[in-house]
Amino acid sequence: MNDTDEGFIKSDSYEERRAKVNDFIHEASYVPMKEKELAVFFQVASEDRDELTAILDDLMSCGMIERTKRGRYAPSDGGIVGIFTSNSKGFGFVTVEGKDEDIYIPQGETKGAFPGDTVSVVLVPSSGPRKEGRVGRILVRGITELVGTYEASKTYGFVRPDNKKIPSDIFVLKEKSRGAVDGDKVVVEITDYGDMDNGKSPEGRVKEIIGNINDPGVDIISIVKAYDIPFEFPERVMNQAERTADSVSEADMAGRRDLRDVQMVTIDGADSKDLDDAVNVTVDDKGLFHLGVHIADVANYVQENSALDREAKKRGTSVYLVDRVIPMLPHKLSNGICSLNQGEDRLALSCLMTINRNGDIIDHDIVESVINVDKRMTYDSVARIILDEDPEDCEKYAELVPMFKDMYELARILKAKRTKRGAVEFDSVESKIVLDSEGKPVSIKPEIRNAAHELIEDFMLSANETVAQHFYWLQMPFVYRTHEQPGPEKIDALASFVRGFGYHLNFKSDEIRPMEIQKLLSKVSGSAEQAIISRVALRSMMQAKYTTECSGHFGLALQYYCHFTSPIRRYPDLQIHRIIKDFLRGRMDDKKMAHYAEILPEVANHSSETERRADEAERETDKLKKAQYMEEHIGEEYEGTISGVTGFGIFVELENTCEGLIRLSDMTDDYYEFDPDNYTLTGTDFGKVYSLGEKVRIRVRAADRVEKTIDFEMLD
Known part of the structure; x- marks a missing residue:
């Protein structure tokens, strides 16, 4: 960028240039401008335009500014900014950096946001304990293309996304299908995000045909493409x-x-x-x-x-x-x-x-x-x-x-x-x-x-x-490789859970030493409840990450790593x-x-x-191949261990590591109530309790490699 008084000086760092753009857009006298107009104002040389684009994208992703429908940049509406995650049933959640609790977005209030979109959220009154809001604006699209299975008709087709968090098929005109046929795995570029709240489907064009769903290797390549993992070297x-x-x-x-x-x-x-x-x-x-x-x-x-x-x-x-x-x-x-x-x-x-x-x-x-x-x-x-x-x-x-x-x-x-x-x-x-x-x-x-x-x-x-x-x-x-200690809520939940088995977890002021977790695991080693307590303890852990600050590694109990x-x-x-x-x-x-x-x-x-x-x-490729493997074993009976208990069913893991779901709707012998604090399902009529770590007999009911799911049924 040019060395001028009005614009950027050569010695400025990226952060200083970013701050200048942000301050200018937030001035009271500022009138929304397009990128070209901002480039003229700051006297940005043509070879440095990419940096201005990166700064504007950065400010949008942080929720500081937004781009209008006419492509002009303006201050954001001041809503809470986060990343949207959708559910196939139409509702969603927004994760806000630095906040443990997500914001619930009801169906009809998502403004057509896709998973991964950076959105601004306006909070609304909630009848429950969870914060609730509506999407105000979509600041940055997180998905521009996706992988799915093409379904053809005479004049148009649809792409059913492999990502089930996208609650809508992508409409594709025949002339934009690149000759795809039924069952082809394709990469589709989204050209219009539609408005799912008002029943308008997203539209797109087929960018690449990966191959037919039944061709060897196409299933794995589809996952690679879906996660945008670079596959071939330039x-x-x-x-x-x-x-x-x-x-x-x-x-x-x-x-x-x-x-x-x-x-x-x-x-x-x-x-x-x-x-x-x-x-x-x-x-x-x-x-x-x-x-x-x-x-x-x-x-x-x-x-x-x-x-x-x-x-x-x-x-x-x-x-x-x-x-x-x-x-x-x-x-x-x-x-x-x-x-x-x-x-x-x-x-x-x-x-x-x-x-x-x-x-x-x-x-x-x-x-x-x-x-x-x-x-x-x-x-x-x-x-x-x-x-x-x-x-x-x-x-x-x-x-x-x-x-x-x-x-x-x-x-x-x-x-x-x-x-x-x-x-x-x-x-x-x-x-x-x-x-x-x-x-x-x-x-x-x-x-x-x-x-x-x-x-x-x-x-x-x-x-x-x-x-x-x-x-x-x-x-x-x-x-550094850092690993934060569990948050206060997770510590409290773990302590409450193990207390039900007669164990005590020592911690003070919402802080816990890794030694206390290790002591707990040592105490339960070899016991009937070892599997259930180990699983819950593991789920309470934070995710390790890379940082420039040496804040320690909780799991390894190391100050430097x-x-x-x-x-x-x-x-x-x-x-x-x-x-x-x-x-x-x-x-x-x-x-x-x-x-x-x-x-x-x-x-x-x-x-x-x-x-x-x-x-x-x-994980996705493992799930895919496990479902494909169990397709050959439908009707067979196994002993497994309850690995998850939810309000909609029980997950059971077999000795071969394959995991399947017993749906609550299929358990017709009783009405079951879910206790999220203790991860249990309890029958109201007969008092039967299903809990983590319990051994059960199951029969393989169904398996679907496309959905990457395995269904079991309980054998009493």
């Missing part, structure tokens, strides 16, 4: 990746600590290809452990603001779906020069820690290094060595067995310390879904974690904590590596500090958002 990114070196040169190794003679291994799953962490352990004559955690130096190959970096930042994380991995970086890097492959020289960032017999990290060093991994190990083989002393594996890896025993001893010490400080550990179970060549699920079972998984987790936690603490005390801009150990698959780790390298090389001057201070808040927020997006997509 040509410029692939070209840059192809130019990356295949091996480490002498010039690359200059100035690095040479650790190629240090005995070390990678420990990963048998099918893993991107190996970004190696470990080694030795014990000195004083009984002190020396733990080395060596992480692939991805930042050496992905320069800031390069095409590779911009694409990695956009993706934020690798996404692990049932039938594929959508990587953050092209395979040329993630499986090649950045993967710590056995017997090959690799560049790394190494966190070298000295740990005493109490598990205290008494000394550390963080260095740029060059390493050479001795063996590529799997979790299963290491577990057989450290737990079973399997003769075959012990003989095969004889030269490494002493180190594995030292590793196991250190891991047990670190875990004992973690337990002592009160870190919360939930026994979560993930699914192992096996597909055939056509993408059909043939096996689903729980994925079992073994001692080797826990060993690597203990070592990575130590490195992440050490790096976070080191840079916190250097007072440098940084990206970050993500340092996976730069191949997580962008925050890659960003942290750049900061570390700038510091180690003496480049962290005032200009660099200011640069990182400016960019890191957006990096942290975007990384948190892409992480949530990836988690949701992974």
